[in-house]
Amino acid sequence: MGKLRLGVLASGRGSNLQAIMDAAAAGKIDAEVVVVVSDCNEAYALERARQRGIPAEFVNPESFGSKGEYEELIVGLLNRHGAELVCLAGYMRVVGAVMLNAFPDKILNIHPALLPAFQGLHGQEQAWRYGVKFSGCTVHFVDEGIDTGPIIIQAVVPVLDDDTADTLAARILEQEHVIYPEAIQRFAEGRLKIEGRKVFTVNK
Ligand code: GAR
Numbered sequence: 001m002g003k004l005r006l007g008v009l010a011s012g013r014g015s016n017l018q019a020i021m022d023a024a025a026a027g028k029i030d031a032e033v034v035v036v037v038s039d040c041n042e043a044y045a046l047e048r049a050r051q052r053g054i055p056a057e058f059v060n061p062e063s064f065g066s067k068g069e070y071e072e073l074i075v076g077l078l079n080r081h082g083a084e085l086v087c088l089a090g091y092m093r094v095v096g097a098v099m100l101n102a103f104p105d106k107i108l109n110i111h112p113a114l115l116p117a118f119q120g121l122h123g124q125e126q127a128w129r130y131g132v133k134f135s136g137c138t139v140h141f142v143d144e145g146i147d148t149g150p151i152i153i154q155a156v157v158p159v160l161d162d163d164t165a166d167t168l169a170a171r172i173l174e175q176e177h178v179i180y181p182e183a184i185q186r187f188a189e190g191r192l193k194i195e196g197r198k199v200f201t202v203n204k
């Protein structure tokens with residue numbers, strides 16, 4: 001069977017993109033990144049993709065009259081490259097109807113907190129400020145809400161007394177790099193079954 005073709009959307013540093021590309025290159029996942037799209041021209045994620053010879057495109061949201069038109073262009077790019085699964089990797093925009101309809105139950109996101117706690121921006125810092133003893137990260141399917149879609153995998157990270165928001169974020173990031181490729185692999189194997197809010201990983 002062919003490899004699952006991934007389109008990755010990223011707005012910044014791109015360490016999750018790197019983890020996915022590394023897992024693919026090492027043969028740890030039956031998937032390959034076929035295109036990377038960013039809403040930010042300076043995103044280092046674009047550079048990381050180009051270093052691997054993967055097409056990397058900046059799409060400027062400011063150039064469009066509406067979110068729908070912006071997403072139409074992205075969907076066109078993803079389709080042109082034959083993307084079968086879309087992975088949001090530090091993509092800092094809310095996905096709209098155009099993308100959701102084009103890729104139903106085929107968009108994943110990684111969030112740096114144990115959802116449904118600490119949704120939105122800076123999940124790591126929100127958790128640290130709140131004083132929780134455990135935080136972590138979540139890979140989930142994307143729906144029309146913000147960080148609300150059905151949860152695929154979570155990893156728990158203890159919060160230490162001497163943590164800062166940054167040290168906690170760094171340990172959470174290590175786990176993000178583990179669970180995102182794992183979730184992609186389960187999808188690639190066709191093992192993810194969504195039943196309402198719940199996602200089950202079934203054995204084939
Ligand atoms: C990651 O920590 C990711 O979980 C987070 O942005 C960071 C991107 O880092 N995403 C969100 O907060 C989405 N709400 P990266 O560019 O190095 O992968």
